[in-house]
Amino acid sequence: MVMLIIKLCIFAMAPLCTVAANAQTQGIGFGYGGRNGPKQWGHLNPHYTECSVGKLQSPIDIQRGQTFYNSTLEPLHRDYYTTNATLVNHVCNVAMFFAEGAGDVVINDKNYTLLQMHWHTPSEHHLHGVQYAAELHMVHQAKDGSFAVVASLFKIGSEEPFLSQMKDKLMKLKDERLKGNQTAQVEVGKINTRHIERKTRKYFRYYGSLTTPPCSENVSWTILGKVRxxxxxxxxxxxxxxxISYKKNARPCQPLNGRRVEMFHERVTKKETGNKKKDPN
Incomplete structure (x- = not known):
């Protein structure tokens, strides 16, 4: 039953990474360099046109001068639960798919269900001109098909606790790939993602797109302000x-095209209400 759910999730999330082996042989797969690199995505397939002509594309460089504090933004509300998970070589990234009941995030009174998370190395979003070593995307989807992605940036430093727990599983995924299984899956079993929903004192929000073809512009992005x-x-x-062609799997930053990047900052909010507690971030 769990594997059936995972397969259904992979099918449903195909737009996030449509590089199945058969697509590659048909010449419509995308990559991160050369003739099928990001500059060419919009010409590889009629369904990818938005990658070239879209005006709300992601990722972006979040610059100080283009960021606006929004006092109406609320603290990020996430409720994640223990559920079965599977690590997947998603061809263009390593992903973890969750079974039903993984939890959700509420953004602007709209509920988005957690489906999967995956990593990009190096980061896709830049923060004040800086590109980081890695970026985690927690991918959620609403009933209307739109997405909400909560992203965390990572610099090189101490070990990340969740990945430390997954070390053996990731090594097994690598071994499966070396055996020739390009879309290997490794059962993780019950996984607790509650530590990922830790309170955040600062985040950036803007409206954008998927960062892989078809680059659909139906994504609410939340970029956490604390770099881990x-x-x-x-x-x-x-x-x-x-x-090798997907080991560095970050799409270059896209033009902002007049979009407004809004910021939530607990310190500013508390100052406005008279509470001047120092922000540790």
């Missing part, structure tokens, strides 16, 4: 199951 750490070895481990 993972070790260099963990970055390499996330890359290890992937083909």
């Amino acid at each position: 750490s993972m070790s260099k070895e963990q970055v390499e481990l996330l890359r290890s199951p992937l083909d």
